[in-house]
Amino acid sequence: DAKTTQPPSMDCAEGRAANLPCNHSTISGNEYVYWYRQIHSQGPQYIIHGLKNNETNEMASLIITEDRKSSTLILPHATLRDTAVYYCIVRVAGGSNYKLTFGKGTLLTVNP
């Protein structure tokens, strides 16, 4: 699976949009981009995933560049409860191997 690069930490003001970048320059054509987050001492929570089109759900939006070498997770109105480590993961779609390889992620701190 392709490797991802994320900033180790970011800060965001409560109520503002949080934009978390991820570089995945070696991504292959059949690899999806997944985002998970982990609030302290809890299991990771699935947020969103996409292949090449931008995606939006009730939690966030995922913007993938046209060349698919980077993406941005957007939390439109960050709250204090969004403080967590956010993981960007790329993984081959389909097949029998659904392993997720977690990097170090980005610690997002939402400040009041």
Next chain:
Amino acid sequence: GAVVSQHPSWVICKSGTSVKIECRSLDFQATTMFWYRQFPKQSLMLMATSNEGSKATYEQGVEKDKFLINHASLTLSTLTVTSAHPEDSSFYICSAKTSRTSGSGEQFFGPGTRLTVL
């Protein structure tokens, strides 16, 4: 939907004893479950992949005889830490794969089990 539970949420045991951790998919069937371990201030490390009705596949460096995995049904996988030692103290997290989304099959994670070995 897609809820995964773990039991117990935390456990303290003496060195040399065995501890069993259960992982259940509550509202879906999971043909594949994964077990992760997370040490303080580190990321999740995959330990093994568990497929229902077959032997688990362990990641390199994970002792299969120490970390016994049983995936007896489509909703239950268990991890048994045998002869636990203080260095096995960690946060153990399971995840279950749902195939409800065609082509991607996102995973959903349990809340984790904090193991402390004295």
